[in-house]
Amino acid sequence: MVPFEEFKRNITRRHFFSQGSHLLGGAALATLTGMPAAQAASGGGGVIPPHFGPKVKNIIYLHMVGGPPQLDMYDYKPAMEEWYDKDLPESVRNGQRLTTMTSGQSRFPIAPSMYKFERAGKCGMWVSELLPWTKKVVDEMVFIRSMHTEAINHEPAISYIQTGNQITGRPCLGAWASYGLGSLNENLPTFVVMIAKPTNTEQVQAISARLWSSGYLPGEYGATSFRTSGDPILFINNPDGVPRKIRRATLDGLRELNELNFARTGDPETHTRIQQFELAYRMQASVPELTDLKSEPQSTLDLYGDQALKAGSFTNTVLLARRMVERGVRFVQIYHNNWDAHSNVAGRLPDQCRDIDQATYALINDLKQRGLFDSTLIIWGGEFGRTIYSQGGLSRTNYGRDHHPRCFTMWMAGGGMKGGTIYGETDDFSYNIVNNPVHIRDFHATVLHQMGYDHERLSFKYQGLDQRLTGVLPSRVIKELLA
Numbered sequence: 469m470v471p472f473e474e475f476k477r478n479i480t481r482r483h484f485f486s487q488g489s490h491l492l493g494g495a496a497l498a499t500l501t502g503m504p505a506a507q508a509a510s511g512g513g514g515v516i517p518p519h520f521g522p523k524v525k526n527i528i529y530l531h532m533v534g535g536p537p538q539l540d541m542y543d544y545k546p547a548m549e550e551w552y553d554k555d556l557p558e559s560v561r562n563g564q565r566l567t568t569m570t571s572g573q574s575r576f577p578i579a580p581s582m583y584k585f586e587r588a589g590k591c592g593m594w595v596s597e598l599l600p601w602t603k604k605v606v607d608e609m610v611f612i613r614s615m616h617t618e619a620i621n622h623e624p625a626i627s628y629i630q631t632g633n634q635i636t637g638r639p640c641l642g643a644w645a646s647y648g649l650g651s652l653n654e655n656l657p658t659f660v661v662m663i664a665k666p667t668n669t670e671q672v673q674a675i676s677a678r679l680w681s682s683g684y685l686p687g688e689y690g691a692t693s694f695r696t697s698g699d700p701i702l703f704i705n706n707p708d709g710v711p712r713k714i715r716r717a718t719l720d721g722l723r724e725l726n727e728l729n730f731a732r733t734g735d736p737e738t739h740t741r742i743q744q745f746e747l748a749y750r751m752q753a754s755v756p757e758l759t760d761l762k763s764e765p766q767s768t769l770d771l772y773g774d775q776a777l778k779a780g781s782f783t784n785t786v787l788l789a790r791r792m793v794e795r796g797v798r799f800v801q802i803y804h805n806n807w808d809a810h811s812n813v814a815g816r817l818p819d820q821c822r823d824i825d826q827a828t829y830a831l832i833n834d835l836k837q838r839g840l841f842d843s844t845l846i847i848w849g850g851e852f853g854r855t856i857y858s859q860g861g862l863s864r865t866n867y868g869r870d871h872h873p874r875c876f877t878m879w880m881a882g883g884g885m886k887g888g889t890i891y892g893e894t895d896d897f898s899y900n901i902v903n904n905p906v907h908i909r910d911f912h913a914t915v916l917h918q919m920g921y922d923h924e925r926l927s928f929k930y931q932g933l934d935q936r937l938t939g940v941l942p943s944r945v946i947k948e949l950l951a
Contacts, residue, residue, distance in 0.1 A: 515647055518649070522649070526844045527844070529802070533807060537853070545896055548578055549580050553577045564874065569859055569870055606888070609889075611890045613877045614906050620871050625871075632908070632936075637684070641912065644916070647689045656755070659680070664782040664784075696780035726741060727742070758788070758791055764776075764787070768834065771833065773830070785802050790834050844882050852872060856897045
């Protein structure tokens with residue numbers, strides 16, 4: 469947008485008070501009931517009031533970077549045993565685009581899963597032997613075995629499932645949640661990102677900060693990145709010789725200068741910077757308390773297992789995520805790397821599953837014990853799936869799997885989801901969807917619905933268009949997943 473047009477959209481102080489004659493009084497009244505002033509001034513939420521009653525207050529999104537192999541975890545295909553080392557029929561592949569990793573292969577040999585499966589829970593979900601803890605909580609989850617996407621390479625695929633577009637620069641799901649629902653606390657960010665370190669580091673991919681940016685939304689709605697070792701946030705502590713009183717005086721001076729600059733230019737990012745400075749000042753007290761796990765009872769640490777206190781582990785970040793939502797952080801995004809198993813599935817997948825298995829079980833039970841499960845939506849999944857055919861060498865005890873966008877498995881739990889639901893079905897090769905397909909846009913529409921938003925009405929004016937997370941193509945809320 470042209471800066472002058474942006475300036476005209478920023479209301480004056482006089483206009484604010486003339487149009488909001490009851491706003492401050494309403495905010496004051498709301499604070500008497502315990503609602504933070506920032507929430508009260510925005511109707512108890514963010515910029516856009518929910519369109520209907522939200523089921524979710526908080527979201528914890530566990531993204532498995534690289535694409536977990538659904539065939540070895542959740543999409544059981546026993547018929548493939550008879551197809552071992554036979555070529556994938558062209559009638560199944562049907563001319564699908566291949567990645568450069570396997571496009572040069574002379575054949576595409578079938579690689580049945582080397583792992584045993586068994587039914588779990590009352591719902592009877594088939595789960596791999598690699599996930600013994602997860603088996604105990606399948607009745608709390610909804611499984612979508614028919615997710616699909618058009619993206620076949622990592623960067624566009626991750627961008628797609630995080631932001632609704634394969635081209636980077638759009639707001640991610642967490643930014644939309646921050647923009648719509650607003651903050652539940654005054655001393656911590658609304659949206660936090662953590663990158664967990666996997667036990668196995670055979671092939672760790674770069675993860676771009678573009679994935680958790682605010683895109684074309686104002687900068688304040690982007691994520692605050694928490695480091696998983698050392699100080700959680702760089703430079704949050706005062707330098708030696710700078711007492712808190714001097715830091716406060718410095719920030720007051722900066723605020724006055726920024727307000728003068730805003731009066732001159734009307735740039736909304738100036739106010740974003742002011743808010744960031746103020747939040748950072750408040751976090752100097754709140755973040756150390758948040759990250760001090762010594763206050764957790766031994767029973768909780770035992771629930772999460774021996775990795776709970778290991779800084780940077782997936783278990784450690786998941787426990788921190790629970791502490792964050794308990795303190796009012798709206799959206800916590802955790803990235804867990806090293807799922808891109810083009811080869812050596814046997815050497816990598818057991819470590820990956822071990823990293824997430826008990827932690828997932830613990831998170832669900834911990835939230836339930838604290839009365840937070842019903843209001844917290846947990847999301848687990850990657851950016852696409854893996855192929856039934858092997859990339860590279862094939863044996864009964866090892867193989868590789870290439871990227872596969874046509875079908876993959878995700879699950880969600882809590883947050884108004886209908887636990888014990890198994891939705892969608894793939895063919896015997898876990899290659900094509902045969903029942904109830906779910907596109908990324910449908911997934912986004914469903915999550916927004918649980919937040920209280922109609923995905924067609926939650927928008928932001930940018931470049932002359934009402935931009936939406938789900939874009940302009942048809943999307944639907946998967947109501948069969950909802951309680």
